[in-house]
Amino acid sequence: MLKTPIARGVALATLGATLAIPSMAQAAFIEDTKAGLELRNFYFSRDFREDAGQSKQEEWAQGFLLRVESGYTEGTVGFGVDAIGLLGVKLDSGGGRYSNGAQLLPGDGDTAADDFSEVGMTAKAKMSETVLKIGTMQFKNPAVANSDSRLLPALMQGANLVSKEIDGLTLDIGYANRNNLRASSDNEILTLNGAVSAADAADPTKGAGTRNIVRKSGAANESDDFRFAGATYQFSKNLTGSYYYSKLEDLYKQNAFNLIHVLPIAEGQSLKTDLRYQRSKDDGSTNVDNKAFGAMVTYSISGHSFGLGYQKMSGDTGFAYLGGNVDPYLVNFIQVNDFANADEKSWQARYDYNFAAMGIPGLTFMTRYVSGDNFERTAGADAGTEGKEWERNTDIAYTFQTGALKNLNVKWRNATARNNYSRGTNIDENRLIVSYTIPLL
Numbered sequence: 001m002l003k004t005p006i007a008r009g010v011a012l013a014t015l016g017a018t019l020a021i022p023s024m025a026q027a028a029f030i031e032d033t034k035a036g037l038e039l040r041n042f043y044f045s046r047d048f049r050e051d052a053g054q055s056k057q058e059e060w061a062q063g064f065l066l067r068v069e070s071g072y073t074e075g076t077v078g079f080g081v082d083a084i085g086l087l088g089v090k091l092d093s094g095g096g097r098y099s100n101g102a103q104l105l106p107g108d109g110d111t112a113a114d115d116f117s118e119v120g121m122t123a124k125a126k127m128s129e130t131v132l133k134i135g136t137m138q139f140k141n142p143a144v145a146n147s148d149s150r151l152l153p154a155l156m157q158g159a160n161l162v163s164k165e166i167d168g169l170t171l172d173i174g175y176a177n178r179n180n181l182r183a184s185s186d187n188e189i190l191t192l193n194g195a196v197s198a199a200d201a202a203d204p205t206k207g208a209g210t211r212n213i214v215r216k217s218g219a220a221n222e223s224d225d226f227r228f229a230g231a232t233y234q235f236s237k238n239l240t241g242s243y244y245y246s247k248l249e250d251l252y253k254q255n256a257f258n259l260i261h262v263l264p265i266a267e268g269q270s271l272k273t274d275l276r277y278q279r280s281k282d283d284g285s286t287n288v289d290n291k292a293f294g295a296m297v298t299y300s301i302s303g304h305s306f307g308l309g310y311q312k313m314s315g316d317t318g319f320a321y322l323g324g325n326v327d328p329y330l331v332n333f334i335q336v337n338d339f340a341n342a343d344e345k346s347w348q349a350r351y352d353y354n355f356a357a358m359g360i361p362g363l364t365f366m367t368r369y370v371s372g373d374n375f376e377r378t379a380g381a382d383a384g385t386e387g388k389e390w391e392r393n394t395d396i397a398y399t400f401q402t403g404a405l406k407n408l409n410v411k412w413r414n415a416t417a418r419n420n421y422s423r424g425t426n427i428d429e430n431r432l433i434v435s436y437t438i439p440l441l
Contacts, residue, residue, distance in 0.1 A: 032071025
């Protein structure tokens with residue numbers, strides 16, 4: 001973040017440029033600036049349902065998320081600067097309950113840090129309908145999506161160019177060389193999720209795991225070069241398609257296609273179809289070979305939504321995506337699991353209800369169940385037999401609509417996950433998140 005040379009250079013150069021511009025040109029820069037402080041209180045509890053060396057993970061923390069987005073200076077090319085400041089404060093943890101696997105707070109062994117913080121700066125320039133940003137990034141697209149499902153969001157160092165010069169078409173080009181985890185203040189080199197060394201893969205006590213993603217002998221699981229380029233086009237009011245190409249230097253490359261169609265049926269009724277296909281291959285240092293197909297069909301009527309999803313992995317390995325708190329673009333990526341093991345097939349049934357339909361705006365409910373099988377167990381005496389897993393999620397959220405607590409959001413997230421292949425991943429989990437954003441500008 002601000003402590004890295006690239007971030008320092010970006011921040012100083014941007015501030016210097018804006019100060020050098022006459023005050024008349026600064027009007028939009030100041031007037032269009034937005035700032036908000038989000039207060040995020042997060043309780044996390046995970047019970048392990050078998051002997052995993054630790055019976056429970058439990059943490060409670062308070063997060064402060066300051067986001068500032070400036071306007072642009074006047075002229076053919078407008079300049080601006082964004083900033084993000086993050087602070088996490090421990091409220092309760094330890095006593096055998098802390099584990100970095102909860103990813104709320106950093107720590108060492110059984111001790112969570114009392115607090116951690118970071119500051120990020122992003123320089124930006126705009127010409128017509130094209131925007132270039134350099135510095136601290138929070139990507140969200142089919143190639144890379146930084147997670148924001150804990151106390152503080154995961155971030156990256158890089159650049160992003162987004163152009164909307166052609167009506168209905170969005171071009172999206174990006175680059176990243178460092179990753180900042182959601183429970184860390186450090187920028188780290190990029191990795192491939194689930195990749196094991198050739199030595200570990202050949203060791204019968206370790207193996208390649210259910211992903212079967214193996215690095216070639218001597219190859220490190222690290223890269224400082226991730227690039228993507230994509231296009232999204234709105235063919236009509238109800239049909240949108242996208243294509244993204246991405247590459248993590250030396251580790252993998254991927255082509256991703258997405259088609260989303262919403263069919264209006266009658267007043268208050270619709271049928272949404274979301275189709276996804278990704279083809280992943282190695283980039284010289286791994287054995288990545290995966291085809292991922294996903295489909296989600298959702299019927300909505302009068303506040304109710306009924307969804308059915310199907311996801312299929314094929315090829316020599318499981319799905320390839322960036323490690324370090326990056327959310328894969330899969331229909332069956334849910335609260336705990338992604339159901340993306342080699343050759344895995346999985347089904348999802350989902351139900352949502354928006355209580356605004358019965359006169360209680362702000363209250364929402366979601367529950368879903370995903371079951372996966374057809375992949376190979378690789379550990380112990382059961383190696384070579386069929387792997388199976390399932391997960392059930394329930395979310396209940398309410399945003400206060402009026403009064404002193406207006407816009408305060410309370411969310412409870414529950415998950416139950418079970419499988420027959422990995423010790424320490426059969427869990428019961430609860431998350432309670434209370435958040436409130438104070439507009440500052």
